[in-house]
Amino acid sequence: MKSILQTYLSRQTTSWLTQAYPVSSRLGMGVVIPCYNEPDLLACLRCLAKAEKPACDVEVLVVVNAPVDASPEAIAQNKKTLEEVSALAKEVNNEHFRIWFLDKILDSGKYAGVGLARRIGMDEMVYRFASIGNEKGLIISLDADCRVDANYFTALEKELYTNKKAIAATMDFEHPLPDAGVEPVLRNAMIQYELYLRYYKHSLKYTGFPYAYYTIGSDFAVKADTYCRAGGMGKYQGGEDFYFLQKVFPLGKIVEIHTTKVYPAARLSDRVPFGTGPSLIKLVGEDRNIKMTYPWKAFQWLCVFIEEREKWFKLPAEEITRMWRKTGRESGDGFETLPVSFLSFLKENRFAEVIEELGNNCASVEIFSRRFFDCFNALRVLQLLNALQEIYPLQPVSQETAYLLKEVYGVEVSADDPFYLLSRMKQYY
Template sequence: MNPGDHPDFFYIYKKVFAGKYIEKQKIVAIASPAMPPKSTSLIVVIPCFREPDILKTLDSLAECNHPNGKVEVIVLINHPEDALPQEVVFNKKTYEDVRYWHKVNHPFFTIPDIEPIPLPKKWAGAGLARKKGMDEAARRFNTLNKPDGLIVSLDADTLVDKNYFEEIEKHFQNNSTHIGATLAFRHQTEGVEPKLKEGITLYEKYLHYYRGALAYTGYPYALFTIGSAFVVTAGAYVKRGGMNRRKAGEDFYFLQNLTRQGTIGEIKTTCVYPSARVSDRVPFGTGPILQKWLDGTENLNLTYNFEAFARLKTLFDRKEGLYKISELNYNRLLKSLPEPVSEFLIHDGFYSQLSGLNKNCSTLLIFQKRFFELFNAFKILKFLNYSHEKFYRKEDLYKQNERLQNISSNNYMP
């Protein structure tokens, strides 16, 4: 049944939460059936391009304990419109395999029927594929008028714990104000050759170090941004403007921007297990980093000097003093800050940006919140790269992590 064939569709469409987003994005149903069961509370979205292990992921999901609500799993098989013939054939076979798997296994979840989708050459990639799937999930929740429906992002090479659905459901039942959550992750290492295993171990250590160091600075939105390990409510998804179309890093940009809307929790009671494979599909991310490690062009033993984070903390500790600050007092402040920080602020033209922020903040409380929308994760990364070009060099990962552990009492380290 098409959405428009449903007797209550037009009445529902006018009143539901995602109507404007769907109209603006020109979203149409791509799955059959077009409407999910009324008790659907959770939709998993899995982008899938040239994926040999998608059935292992489905097997892993099928072995999970059943949550209270109904579950759908959207497998968004896709390829660029100029894909090689063998890639198109591979995807068609994957589609047939998924349909057959669904037919013979009778899992507790349903897999809506979506044929392989060609994506425009300009935008084809992880971001647009994830967006297509998440848009369909939002549209489906819209037909049920469920802004609190959960859209779960997963990858086609990822396994999950048996309590995966239960713990996701429980988290949002216990934290009704949360608009999203990240999940614990550990890359698969069984059967992985030693050099690659060493690389993924170092990379995971780096991710935990970086997040912990961010938290130490006082940055309030330090979170993991792994595409296969996050959840967002349908209402927050459309309010944020949906997933972006970036070919890589779409998860990082999406989650960092989502922090402006509300609280993103952390689910530590279950775990997802992404593949530790190398990849040439995207310009950056886990796969390319591991490939560079194997090639010898990336040394994962080195990381950002902890001193850079400590110096940045001195600015964040004084952020209240930046509220309605005059240019004269700002220049005085610059002289009192560590040189790497003051030099970066000058290089970045930060006072002009700060003045714009101050004009739009009527109270200190509003300023304190919006300050980190200005000095966000993107600007922090910009500072780290600038300061390591001018003042620091990268240092041993384990030594920097030890420095953080010794000085910080936060709970972010493994």
């Protein structure tokens, strides 16, 4: 009988898989790093080579890639990278730790980018784990501009690899900040961007949404069988980490590791359409240099909505809709019902009918309550927040973070100092 890893591979395009290196029977962790026109890779690899090693063997796979229409400068940098990786591998590789690479030219089109590069590397690790029968081997996602703590591998070993109940993990992260006297604008932009990431995650957690985890491509690990159950990494040019992790989170126990950190670079970059680099470019280029985000009031309404969900079990769509019109909360102005924009979003997406069908297919309210988030998932939440901008437009992230700290953690702080706000947010997981 085929293992889940073998079944997954049989359904994929496997032309990129290689048998260039024999697989150690003790292989337990595979770090996958996509790399395109990347001058800082060596520092990342040296950091991994110096890190404390776990009891299992570790491989680091660098997927050096470029689209067919890459610039001569990018091709030259990739060639230099390949030479540097080869030289470093000869220096640091040993019986239990190996750095190696794949050199891939990606066909032009919508899939020529970081998502496909990650997919190639992660499928390769599935292939290698399948060859030794290790369905629980870790596929670790990292970026070429990152640094990690010395206990990176041992923390993953303790909290995920040897944890039979856990299927995946996210790790704590921190963007190193540029010197205020040298690059004040970039420093301020980076502070606000990381504040935005933390504000959104904590706001989502406050609502009762069960999958309020960070979705950062350089900051997660997943067991090989879970990777396959989730259908593998998406091939998108950006946002591949978000979409992949949304498929992973409902599958089992997710561990948030706070005993080690990943340090993504705070730099301007246009390699991908989404993420740190493009966000920083946009922020630095704006006159106000202020990061905007979804307002705290929108998350408060989302919380009210989620808390009511069990009341809709086994009800017809018409009754669910009537209940929504009466759903609300007490405020300083009396009882307020769900905003019109909220109700319009639910109607336009025929969500009452979706909930009715879900209720009819669930044997208990407990199952219904859990499966509700299959329908009302992270993408749906984003769509709702965007729809609510009609009445709750985007606000400065410092201002909204101050509201969150006061309402959730009872901490009153000024919104005038983003750096201090960020330092306070780092205290809460």
